[in-house]
Amino acid sequence: MENSNSIYGSHLPVLEETMDKLMRHIAEIREVMTEQLGMDPVEHCLCRIKSEESMREKCRRNNLPETAESALTKLYDAIGLRIVCAFVDDVYTIRDYLVNSEQYKIVKEKDYIRRAKPNGYRSYHMILRTQSGYYAEIQLRTISMDTWAALEHHLKYKKNLGGHVDLIVSELKRCADELASTDLSMQTIRDMILEKE
Ligand code: 0O2
Secondary structure, eight states, rough: OOTTTTGGGGGHHHHHHHHHHHHHHHHHHHHHHHHHHHSSSSSEEEEEEEOHHHHHHHHHTOOOOOSSSIIHHHHOOOOOEEEESSSSHHHHHHHHHHHHHTTTTEEEEEEETTSTTTTTOOHHHHHEETSSOOOEEEEEEEEEHHHHHHHHHHHHHHHOOGGGHHHHHHHHHHHHHHHHHHHHHHHHHHHHHHHHH
């Protein structure tokens, strides 16, 4: 019987199990990489089932009926994981582990790190289809990319910035580029340190 209150209907418990399984897999990858690198590559990892309200809003935005079918087969981010690393190389290594895992079919990848969005947004996005048949969106990024995205996200909800908007947008872009350059320098320094070990 479908739970009529939730857009996910009776799927919610299995969605949660699928998300937990993904989180356990990330923890395993993290352990293997920690042994190899001598440091934990992941600063933090968050997961969420997209809220009822956000999922219904996204259905409307995409001209889809507000049903479990839309939420689970037409949109791919009912399950979302955000994996935040200190170093750019670790983002790509985790990406490779996921791509090479037989547990998932890779539906889509977007490399907003190599090709940043015009506003400066950087992140690596993947859509996976899990063995249970549900989709999950994985966002991989560095700490600085994550800090930037959180700050930029506020822009969407601030209505009363008046004449400051253009300045804020251009300053955000400048910061995004400076952070990307610092991320690369940090990576180079780590490579030099690891080479000497
Ligand atoms: P929410 O409520 O945050 O989840 P697509 O149909 O695949 O082309 P889509 O679904 O926008 O387009 O996918 P994309 O570009 O991979 O973006 C997925 C999510 O990344 C977005 O979710 C945002 O959370 C985040 N994101 C993308 N671009 C930006 C950006 O410029 N700034 C910030 N701060 N976050 C961004 P949703 O569904 O838009 O919304």
